[in-house]
Amino acid sequence: MNNETVEAVALDGPEGLTLPQLAELSGLPEPLLRELVDYEALTPIDPRATSWSFRSRTLITARTAFRLHHDLELDAYGVSVVLRYVERIDALEAEVRSLRAHGA
Numbered sequence: 001m002n003n004e005t006v007e008a009v010a011l012d013g014p015e016g017l018t019l020p021q022l023a024e025l026s027g028l029p030e031p032l033l034r035e036l037v038d039y040e041a042l043t044p045i046d047p048r049a050t051s052w053s054f055r056s057r058t059l060i061t062a063r064t065a066f067r068l069h070h071d072l073e074l075d076a077y078g079v080s081v082v083l084r085y086v087e088r089i090d091a092l093e094a095e096v097r098s099l100r101a102h103g104a
Contacts, residue, residue, distance in 0.1 A: 016045050016053035026062035028069065035076035036065060041083045 023030045036042045037052070042061060044052035054062075061083060068079045 016055055017059065019052050019054075022059065022062055023055050025059055027066045028062055032065075032069065032076055033062065036062075036083075039077060039078075039080035041065065041080035066103055 017025070019033060019095055020032055024027075026033070028036075033042065037044060037047070042054065042058055042065075044054055046053070065079045065083060066084065068074050068082050069076075072078075072082075074082065
């Protein structure tokens with residue numbers, strides 16, 4: 001029998017995730033998250049705000065960033081480059097699915 005622990009977090013609050021919450025849930029330290037914002041890999045809801053908050057879907061990107069940083073030992077710039085490629089691949093795959101659905 002395989003007992004697996006599953007973590008569930010409610011992310012649909014109107015205020016979004018704070019930077020400390022994003023750090024805790026993603027496993028990334030706040031300084032690295034700030035660098036990823038500088039490289040435009042992560043985007044706060046209001047980048048000019050004194051305290052950043054993030055949409056809940058940003059957690060998915062931040063967790064991917066954690067894996068890239070931890071497993072491949074990439075720095076913030078390397079993580080941001082790979083994240084852009086992943087985003088582009090996802091967009092292209094969605095476009096292919098859409099074209100196939102329309103019989104093109």
